[in-house]
Amino acid sequence: MTVRTVPVSLAGRSYDILIGPGLIDRAGELSVALLPSRRVIVVTDETVAPLYGDRLVASFAKAGIAAATVTVPAGESSKEFAAFGRLMNALLDERPDRKVTLVALGGGVVGDLTGFAAATLLRGVDFIQVPTTLLAQVDSSVGGKTGINTRHGKNLVGAFYQPRLVLADTTVLDTLPRRELLAGYAEVAKYGLIDDPAFWDWCEANGAAVLAGDAARRTYAIEQSCRSKARIVAADERETTDLRALLNLGHTFGHALEAETGFGPDLLHGEAVGAGMAMAFDLSAKVGLCPPTDAARVRRHLASVGLPVRLRTIGGDNRRTWDATRLIEHMRGDKKAEAGKLTFILANGIGRAFVTREVDEAALRGLLDTAIAA
Ligand SMILES: NC(=O)c1ccc[n+]([C@@H]2O[C@H](COP(=O)([O-])OP(=O)(O)OC[C@H]3O[C@@H](n4cnc5c(N)ncnc54)[C@H](O)[C@@H]3O)[C@@H](O)[C@H]2O)c1
Numbered sequence: 001m002t003v004r005t006v007p008v009s010l011a012g013r014s015y016d017i018l019i020g021p022g023l024i025d026r027a028g029e030l031s032v033a034l035l036p037s038r039r040v041i042v043v044t045d046e047t048v049a050p051l052y053g054d055r056l057v058a059s060f061a062k063a064g065i066a067a068a069t070v071t072v073p074a075g076e077s078s079k080e081f082a083a084f085g086r087l088m089n090a091l092l093d094e095r096p097d098r099k100v101t102l103v104a105l106g107g108g109v110v111g112d113l114t115g116f117a118a119a120t121l122l123r124g125v126d127f128i129q130v131p132t133t134l135l136a137q138v139d140s141s142v143g144g145k146t147g148i149n150t151r152h153g154k155n156l157v158g159a160f161y162q163p164r165l166v167l168a169d170t171t172v173l174d175t176l177p178r179r180e181l182l183a184g185y186a187e188v189a190k191y192g193l194i195d196d197p198a199f200w201d202w203c204e205a206n207g208a209a210v211l212a213g214d215a216a217r218r219t220y221a222i223e224q225s226c227r228s229k230a231r232i233v234a235a236d237e238r239e240t241t242d243l244r245a246l247l248n249l250g251h252t253f254g255h256a257l258e259a260e261t262g263f264g265p266d267l268l269h270g271e272a273v274g275a276g277m278a279m280a281f282d283l284s285a286k287v288g289l290c291p292p293t294d295a296a297r298v299r300r301h302l303a304s305v306g307l308p309v310r311l312r313t314i315g316g317d318n319r320r321t322w323d324a325t326r327l328i329e330h331m332r333g334d335k336k337a338e339a340g341k342l343t344f345i346l347a348n349g350i351g352r353a354f355v356t357r358e359v360d361e362a363a364l365r366g367l368l369d370t371a372i373a374a
C-alpha cells in the first residue's frame with residue numbers, strides 16, 4: 001500500500017504528515033534530510049517501548065543516525081509537573097546540543113510531553129512525532145499543541161510548538177487495545193460532524209470496518225482526519241479565531257464527564273468526546289437549531305460502533321449518579337470558558353458545527369436531566 005502525504009501549511013513551520021504501513025522501519029531514511037544533526041533522542045513509554053522502540057532505533061541506525069532512548073511510565077501521570085522535570089533531567093543526562101532532535105514514539109501523552117520538552121530543552125530543539133494510538137494519529141500529533149498538566153487542570157502549561165514531521169504507521173494500531181481504538185474513532189467521526197457531511201456518511205458506512213482492522217479504510221480515515229485538522233490549523237494555528245475551537249466539538253460536555261470521573265480509566269478522553277458530541281447534537285436539536293433526525297443519526301452511529309453514549313453505561317463497575325448542577329460546574333471550570341461564559345460547539349446539522357457562547361442555561365440543564373434519566 002502506498003504512503004499518503006498530508007501537508008500542514010504554516011509558512012516557515014510547515015511539515016508533512018506521512019500515513020501508511022511500515023513507517024517506523026523507514027523513520028531514519030524519511031527524516032534524515034530534516035535533521036540538524038545525525039543525533040536523536042527517542043522518548044517513549046513503558047508499553048510502547050518493548051513493542052516498537054528497537055525497530056525505530058534500528059531504522060535510525062540504518063540511516064546513520066545515533067538514537068538514544070528515554071522511557072517514561074505509560075499513562076497520563078507522565079504529564080505531571082514532577083514527571084516533566086524527571087524527563088528534562090533524563091534528556092540532559094544524554095548531553096544533547098541544540099542540534100539534537102527529539103522523537104515522540106507513543107500516544108498523545110508521549111506526544112504532548114515530548115513536544116513541550118522539545119519547546120523548552122536548551123530553549124528549543126526540533127521534534128518529530130511518531131504517533132502510535134489512533135487518537136494521536138488523527139488529532140494530538142498534528143497542530144502543535146504541546147503541554148503538561150497541573151493540579152489546576154489538564155494542559156494548562158504548554159506551548160504551541162510544531163513538529164518537523166509526523167510519521168503515522170498504520171500497522172501499529174494492530175496492538176492497540178480495542179477500547180483505545182474506539183476512543184480515537186470518536187475524534188475521527190468528529191471531523192465529519194464539524195464540516196464534512198460526506199465524510200460523516202463515509203464513517204456511517206465504513207466505521208465498523210475501520211475498527212475491525214480494514215487497512216485501506218483505516219488509512220483513508222486517518223488521512224481524511226489529518227486533512228481536516230491540517231486545514232483548520234493552517235487557518236488558525238493559535239486558536240485566535242473561533243475556527244480552531246470547532247475542533248472542540250463534544251469537548252465541553254466531554255470535559256465535564258471526564259472531570260466527574262476523575263480523568264481516570266472509567267472514561268477515556270475519546271469516549272467522553274463521543275458522548276459529548278451526542279449531547280451537543282441533542283442540545284442543538286432541543287433548541288431548534290438542528291433537525292432531530294441528524295441528532296439521532298449521531299447517537300445511533302456512535303453507539304453502533306460501541307462507544308458509550310448513554311451516561312448510565314459509563315464507568316463500568318463504578319457507575320455514577322450523575323448530577324446536572326455538578327456537570328455545569330465542571331463546564332465553568334473548563335479552560336475554554338471565557339469570563340465564566342460557557343463555550344459550546346453546536347450544530348445546524350451534520351457537518352455544520354459552529355461556536356457559540358449564548359446557550360440558554362435552562363435548556364442545558366433540561367438536556368442534562370434528560371441525558372441522566374435516559
Ligand atoms: N495536543 C493535542 O492537540 C491533543 C489533542 C487530543 C488529546 N491530547 C492529549 O493526548 C492524551 C491522550 O492520548 P492517547 O489517547 O493517545 O493516550 P496515551 O498516550 O495514554 O495512550 C493510551 C495507552 O495506549 C498505550 N499505547 C500507545 N500506543 C500503543 C500501541 N500501538 N499498542 C499498544 N498500546 C499502545 C499507551 O502506552 C497508553 O497506555 C491526553 O493527555 C490528551 O490531553 C492532546
Ligand SMILES: [Zn+2]
Pocket residue numbers: 139187251269273
Ligand atoms: Zn479531544
